[in-house]
Amino acid sequence: MSQTERKRRPSGRVTLAEVAQQAGVSPITASRALRGERAVTADLVARVQAAADALGYIPDPAARALASQRSTQIPILVPLLSNALFVDLLEAVHSTLAPHGYQTLIGVTHYQPEQEEQLLRTYLTHRPAGLLLTGFDRTETGRQLLARSGLPCVHLMELTRAEGVYCVGFSQEQAGEAITTHLVARGYQRIAFVAAQLDPRTLQRALGYRRCLQQRGMYDPRLELLSPQPSSMELGGQLLAQLVQAHPDCDAVFFCNDDLAQGALLMALRLGIAVPGRLAVAGFNDLSGSDQMVPPLTTVRTPRKAIGAEAAAVLLRLIRGESPEPASRDLGFELMVRQST
Amino acid sequence: MSQTERKRRPSGRVTLAEVAQQAGVSPITASRALRGERAVTADLVARVQAAADALGYIPDPAARALASQRSTQIPILVPLLSNALFVDLLEAVHSTLAPHGYQTLIGVTHYQPEQEEQLLRTYLTHRPAGLLLTGFDRTETGRQLLARSGLPCVHLMELTRAEGVYCVGFSQEQAGEAITTHLVARGYQRIAFVAAQLDPRTLQRALGYRRCLQQRGMYDPRLELLSPQPSSMELGGQLLAQLVQAHPDCDAVFFCNDDLAQGALLMALRLGIAVPGRLAVAGFNDLSGSDQMVPPLTTVRTPRKAIGAEAAAVLLRLIRGESPEPASRDLGFELMVRQST
DNA sequence: CTGAAAGCGCTTACAG
DNA sequence: CTGAAAGCGCTTACAG
Numbered sequence: 075m076s077q078t079e080r081k082r083r084p085s086g087r088v089t090l091a092e093v094a095q096q097a098g099v100s101p102i103t104a105s106r107a108l109r110g111e112r113a114v115t116a117d118l119v120a121r122v123q124a125a126a127d128a129l130g131y132i133p134d135p136a137a138r139a140l141a142s143q144r145s146t147q148i149p150i151l152v153p154l155l156s157n158a159l160f161v162d163l164l165e166a167v168h169s170t171l172a173p174h175g176y177q178t179l180i181g182v183t184h185y186q187p188e189q190e191e192q193l194l195r196t197y198l199t200h201r202p203a204g205l206l207l208t209g210f211d212r213t214e215t216g217r218q219l220l221a222r223s224g225l226p227c228v229h230l231m232e233l234t235r236a237e238g239v240y241c242v243g244f245s246q247e248q249a250g251e252a253i254t255t256h257l258v259a260r261g262y263q264r265i266a267f268v269a270a271q272l273d274p275r276t277l278q279r280a281l282g283y284r285r286c287l288q289q290r291g292m293y294d295p296r297l298e299l300l301s302p303q304p305s306s307m308e309l310g311g312q313l314l315a316q317l318v319q320a321h322p323d324c325d326a327v328f329f330c331n332d333d334l335a336q337g338a339l340l341m342a343l344r345l346g347i348a349v350p351g352r353l354a355v356a357g358f359n360d361l362s363g364s365d366q367m368v369p370p371l372t373t374v375r376t377p378r379k380a381i382g383a384e385a386a387a388v389l390l391r392l393i394r395g396e397s398p399e400p401a402s403r404d405l406g407f408e409l410m411v412r413q414s415t
Numbered sequence: 416m417s418q419t420e421r422k423r424r425p426s427g428r429v430t431l432a433e434v435a436q437q438a439g440v441s442p443i444t445a446s447r448a449l450r451g452e453r454a455v456t457a458d459l460v461a462r463v464q465a466a467a468d469a470l471g472y473i474p475d476p477a478a479r480a481l482a483s484q485r486s487t488q489i490p491i492l493v494p495l496l497s498n499a500l501f502v503d504l505l506e507a508v509h510s511t512l513a514p515h516g517y518q519t520l521i522g523v524t525h526y527q528p529e530q531e532e533q534l535l536r537t538y539l540t541h542r543p544a545g546l547l548l549t550g551f552d553r554t555e556t557g558r559q560l561l562a563r564s565g566l567p568c569v570h571l572m573e574l575t576r577a578e579g580v581y582c583v584g585f586s587q588e589q590a591g592e593a594i595t596t597h598l599v600a601r602g603y604q605r606i607a608f609v610a611a612q613l614d615p616r617t618l619q620r621a622l623g624y625r626r627c628l629q630q631r632g633m634y635d636p637r638l639e640l641l642s643p644q645p646s647s648m649e650l651g652g653q654l655l656a657q658l659v660q661a662h663p664d665c666d667a668v669f670f671c672n673d674d675l676a677q678g679a680l681l682m683a684l685r686l687g688i689a690v691p692g693r694l695a696v697a698g699f700n701d702l703s704g705s706d707q708m709v710p711p712l713t714t715v716r717t718p719r720k721a722i723g724a725e726a727a728a729v730l731l732r733l734i735r736g737e738s739p740e741p742a743s744r745d746l747g748f749e750l751m752v753r754q755s756t
Numbered sequence: 757c758t759g760a761a762a763g764c765g766c767t768t769a770c771a772g
Numbered sequence: 773c774t775g776a777a778a779g780c781g782c783t784t785a786c787a788g
Contacts, residue, residue: 089781100759105783115757132540136480137781140764145477147518155506156703158499165496168521177488177541179518180509199473200518307707336704343684343709362497363677363704366648368684430765441775446767456773478765481780763784771775 088129097125108133139201148389149197150206151181151190153273157305157333158361159378160208163230166382167206174390176203183208185273191216198223204389210234211274226392228385231275231378233402240392242385242403246275249374249407250282253328253356256372258290260415262326262354266297268313268338269330270305276330279358283328297324305330310337311344318347326354326415332361332373339367339414354415369413377405429470438466449474480542489730490538491547492522492531494614498646498674499702500719501549504571507723508547515731517544524549526614532557539564545730551575552615567733569726572616572719574743581733583726583744587616590715590748591623594669594697597713599631601756603667603695607638609654609679610671611646617671620699624669638665646671651678652685655696659688667695667756673702673714680708680755695756710754718746 094104099118107114107122114122125131139145150167152160168178179202181193191213197205198219204226212220220227229241257265267283269276280298287293299313310333317324329335335357342349349355349369357364360375384403391398435445440459448455448463449472455463466472480486491508493501509519520543522534532554538546539560545567553561561568570582598606608624610617621639628634640654651670655678658665670676676698683690690696690710698705701716725744732739 087781090783091781101781102760102783103758106758109783118758134481134781135541136477136486137764138783139477140475140481140766141781141783143764143783155502155509161496161502164521165523168496168523177520180505180521182506182509200476307704311707333704337707340707340709363648363674366652366678366681368681428765431767432765442765443767443776444774447774450767459774475765478780479767481782482765482767484767484780757788759787761784761786764782765780767780768778770777772773 088131093125093131097121145201147177149179153185162378163382166379167386170383170386187213228389246278247282250279251286254283254286257326264324266327268299270301307337310334311341314338314341328356332357332359372412372415375408429472434466434472438462486542488518490520494526503719504723507720508727511724511727528554569730587619588623591620592627595624595627598667605665607668609640611642648678651675652682655679655682669697673698673700673705713753713756716749
């Protein structure tokens, strides 16, 4: 024991060279045996493994990254952390990658392509093993940085048909159309759309809303309330109050995110507006608490945990050099019809 | 331009050596000039800086880590990501560290010291620049790993008087006592305490609750409802229903976290229990949405953004070799008296 | 299937 | 204040 201690380098680390020596092989062979790379005799693999275990060898990530030009770090770039949606994504990604020895690095873009570009620039110098990005809204330079890096990359939350682009998500437009169709089927006539932030995915939901109503000759652009402010319960309450005042004949609202809808439900309670009797309220994402509202909120459940987990899994396969098919994965969504509509 | 391209190594990187050559100095001098380390003539610093800018030099983190035995990575270990509290911490830490060139690595312990120990083990091999930990609840081995690493470390959320231990937080016990005292001052007689998860900080709040009531001879252990289940709005609703059924004379409740309290408020609405008329409800943390509830929730605002930012700032100073004083920083808390009490 | 040589790109002592 | 030498701990071609 104390002899082992004594042998250690100033850094206090057990090195590959020591493992190799103990196993009676060269460092390169030890390296290959431990990584399961190329053909190494089963006998040698066992000896090296035993030596590594005995010495408590742990590979040095920095040395590995420097020699191989590739680290075990995987940045995930998300717009915000204040939206539970992205935290769920992050958590799923993190728990999928960690057991495989990869570290998740967070990057927050604040919905700004320029900030994302800056983050890409920084993270690329770290020789990440791969990249996880939210959506497709980036600067031209950002796109080029990605392409030139040649790194495996998976896009989350949105779908694309572009060749060779990996993505895991669902159709935001279809989801927006589905919830609107539900409102129509319920018999509502004057259906409003209320949105905040106005990021690309929110606008895709708006497209679905419009398509549904236009097809039925029910579309009225005045019933679209679009605010560029960040989404929050408080804003949802304000927008609801604004909406009922401006359009007393409005009988249903589709909020582009559950936090807005939750705030609206509470505001309706305060104002004495009966939901769904006087006004139906629908949300999006099925965030925590939506099923607890009074009345429980009808919304679209989006599979963000599954998206995070699957995107990470696809990335892992890309890193291994595989070509997982299909490149574009639609994980769908689910209408959660509760009592608010 | 194309000549510059041609000169690049296979890795595509501009190296320190190239910068040094262009500036007409040795690589070591270039290294020192760029890092602002030791005395280097102003003239040389300028020349090196100019060369670095011209070539677009970006230091290689892996090479740096290997040579210096220290990376620019800082793990932050939190219990959960599903509690907004920790996301706020994470976000504040991340935005404080990023501008200084440090990467934030996330680790999730699920409130289990064994998992934290495993994470420490893993992250320590990455030669982190420092560590950010939640609370003091760890295994003995975890404690030893920390001590032996000799790495700068700051603890978040809780306070301690232990020598040489850096922490940024507030007194959970005092906060629990303060909100209970508020309920007493309002004239409530039968004040319950409802908690979930039962992690160390929750139990400290319980201590404050007890101390307040015991001092006044108002303490009744039967009014403590403690559930080891994870905290959620749904659970809050269930516990409220349970409480009013078991103790019809209870006239106020202090929930150890706002998600429980929010769920309780909504359940009260559903059950027709008047708040605060029939039952007063207080929460803890002032999470998003608490001010939007019906009625708005009385709670304790905890300075988690400030804690994250200050802990990161202290760590940065420790990394620089400074000894910031005081080691223990009490950032306090604020009673948010709203309409639910 | 295994290994000797070289190198990844930087920094740490040690001199001067 | 500046530099030549050595080394951080691993892996990539290139041989055999």
